[in-house]
Amino acid sequence: MGNTSSMLTQYDIEEVQEHCSHTFSQQEIVSLYQRFCQLDRNGGGFISAEEFLSVPEFAVNPLSQRLLRMIDGLNFKEFVAFLSAFSPRATLQQKIEFIFKVYDSDGNGKVTFNDLLDVLHDLTGQFISEQQRKQVLIHVLEEAGYTKDSSLVLSDFVKILGNSGLKMEVEVPVD
């Protein structure tokens, strides 16, 4: 799918569908492809960080810098795979895995206290002092039976978020 032909063949669609484990319907993939081409302003077949930031609603998102590390230079297949966690058809496990990946910035499969603190920093900005953030974090960690030094793995995330009624769905506009 490296080429930038303006049309998707049936074969392409099925291949992409396969790649995102059928979390999107064929129509949705066609819509996503139109959006992809729209975002890919220079037509390079991938979307650069710069191009993602040209969407102001995305650029003002507190987690945009963190997400950009995951999505800089995505081609269409990867773009769909990235968004598949937000499909209503994605399982809870997939969604939690996605959240875990956002936290786990170095990708070593462990989320440390500092990782948590970084995300919290992104979310709260300068409105809360570093000191306060640390206090809150230590407090809630201890309450949940962890300590400052424990690092969380994916199964911890599943345990913590598994029954919290996670709502993480984005509707793909299909015309």
Next chain:
Amino acid sequence: MSNPGKLITSSSELDLDRPNIEDYLPSGSSIQEPHGKLRLRDLLDISPTLTEAAGAIVDDSFTRCFKSNPPEPWNWNIYLFPLWCCGVLFRYGILFPSRVLVLTIGWIIFLSSYIPVHFLLKGHDKLRKKLERSLVELICSFFVASWTGVVKYHGPRPSMRPKQVFVANHTSMIDFIILEQMTAFSVIMQKHPGWVGLLQSTILESLGCIWFNRSESKDREIVAKKLREHVQGADNNPLLIFPEGTCVNNHYTVMFKKGAFELGCTVCPIAIKYNKIFVDAFWNSRKQSFTMHLLQLMTSWAVVCDVWVRDIISVRAGLKKVPWDGYLKYSRPSPKHRERK
């Protein structure tokens, strides 16, 4: 638990800080609202923010403002297709040449009277201004005629009074021509390259129009000063400002720049809405040159639009409001904006 209380204060501070954007964004707050007790799961659950981000990637209201919505294809029908072909032949074969002719005649008349007026009446400033005004109105009428422009005006005609500015929404450069045809306005405009720029610096100069160049930062103050002087003068042409600062696609109005409202003058809004039956009048200056845009208009059946004077712009013309600054079309939000979020 001492901190949730602090969390509340800071989140309400945050709201005070950016009240209008908040209304439009999905309500998924980035700061956990402590319902009773803050638990680890609430802290870890960043899904609302992520959903917002992914939602923006999939679809956002800002990009939609500047997308020229492609017309619905209606002619792929065995009965309509031959008719459409005749239409194309007629539009390009007959309408277009005759419009070019009209426009050329217009230009000849305009130039042949403008140049003498401009150079011979150097001494009589008042008379010269008056004549030039009516000549510009004339050439603009020729322009409108060259697209068979059907313009319906609602509301009173703008009058010349000191301390008043007109603000209008902006779909294309032809907004300017349509309004100019009604009364000679002084406009504040981006300096354009090419033949449009040439017109700006020669002819429109005489109307007291003010030019600026976005890329030059010093320009700002000079323009602001000129503006202030202009509105104070009693016999200057009425001032027209497009506070969106850029062309928007006829379906939305983006956030207005505040400059127009800081001059301490009466603000009279003008709303322009094009009828899309015949042609899409949105000029996407990044994709199309103005010449191409004019050609597109001249080969269409007609340009139909409504102009309302003195009424609440968006409500009147049925445009949707979005909170984005139109200037973001050219640049992206600075990290400062993100921090504040």
